Amino acid sequence: MKPVFRWLWLLIVSLVLVACSTVKTASATSQPSAKPTKKTTARGGAYFQNDGPASHIPVNLDLVPNAVPQDEPLIRAANLPYTAMGMSFRPDTSPAPYRARGKASWYGRQFHGRRTTSGERYDMFAMTAAHPTLPIPSYARVTNLDNGKSVVVRINDRGPFHRGRLLDLSYAAAHRLSFVGQGSASVLVERVWPTEGETTLTARNDAGLRQDESPKYLQLGAFNSLANAEAMLKKLVDELDKGYDDKLGIVNQQGVYRVRLGPFSSDAAVRTAAETLNVETIVMNN
Known part of the structure; x- marks a missing residue:
């Protein structure tokens, strides 16, 4: 083999070996080693x-x-x-x-x-x-x-x-x-941490209520499965007026996932909402 071809052959082999030795980690906590791509x-x-x-x-x-x-x-x-x-x-x-x-x-x-x-x-x-x-x-x-x-x-x-x-x-x-x-x-x-009582899973923030207030909620459904509760929540979002979206949420009470609407300031406000939606009035405290 001529010297010039031997030199080219060795260069190609070296580049292949270097490329094979670079491993990109799969951990989301590590920055990728590949060269930067165009920024979005x-x-x-x-x-x-x-x-x-x-x-x-x-x-x-x-x-x-x-x-x-x-x-x-x-x-x-x-x-x-x-x-x-x-x-x-x-x-x-x-x-x-x-x-x-x-x-x-x-x-x-x-x-x-x-x-x-x-x-x-x-x-x-x-x-x-x-x-x-x-x-x-x-x-x-x-x-x-x-x-x-x-x-x-x-x-x-x-x-x-x-x-x-x-x-x-x-x-x-x-x-x-x-x-x-x-x-x-x-x-x-x-x-x-998990609690023996309830763990709040509200899909929206209950901002605007003081901690010393006792908010009321209208229960719209109760399920043993979180997936079923989520399905009902999505159905309600699609069917109800958009003004209700911020009040819809899910709460886990000792393994029962309850779909609720609120918070409201009083039992009377819950009853009014139930009448407007033509559903049974089931008042929840927190």
């Missing part, structure tokens, strides 16, 4: 590489229910001390309360379907979040301090590894908190 423009900035909203957004994204806190065993491998982006983290696996304010961001289509730290596939349309140290799995209530809207999410991933970010939310959670366009928001994060 977002209001007030740009999405990282090719991240951003999905090309097709479900029409019922507003109805994605909050995560329901459950008693789940911790995943040992997901709660070990670790380092990322030059920082060291030690997950807190104790049952200690957690309450913090900071910036929340969200991650979308670039990570959709990839493995999270929990081993589950990331679903950008589910109520989940990534946090550097909260136990996996655990649950947290996230409140947008700019508009008062709240969601309950399940922590199943690690990140964001940025000193200016408190947690990464799924696209659905950020959508419900109304900051998808901005990319980030000031939030309050509070850890929550």
Whole structure:
């Protein structure tokens, strides 16, 4: 073989070997190693590489229910001390309360379907979040301090590894908190646990009621299955006047998922709503 062809042959083999040795991680908590692609423009900035909203957004994204806190065993491998982006983290696996304010961001289509730290596939349309140290799995209530809207999410991933970010939310959670366009928001994060009483799953925020008030609700249905409750909720949204949308929600009371309308300030207001909708008057207190 002539020297020039031998040199070209060795160069080609070397390039192939280098290409084969580069492995792109499937974890949604790690930044991809591939060279940056063209950024997608977002209001007030740009999405990282090719991240951003999905090309097709479900029409019922507003109805994605909050995560329901459950008693789940911790995943040992997901709660070990670790380092990322030059920082060291030690997950807190104790049952200690957690309450913090900071910036929340969200991650979308670039990570959709990839493995999270929990081993589950990331679903950008589910109520989940990534946090550097909260136990996996655990649950947290996230409140947008700019508009008062709240969601309950399940922590199943690690990140964001940025000193200016408190947690990464799924696209659905950020959508419900109304900051998808901005990319980030000031939030309050509070850890929550399952209770023996009830866990609120309202699809809308009950903003405007003082804590010392006793709101009333009109029960529209009760189900043993969350899926059935969600189906009724979607049917009501399609059938009722849009003025009722903000008052519709689901609550889990000791394993029974109740579809309700409210809050109302009194039993009389509940009865008036029931008469308007031509349904049985079943008053719920909280």
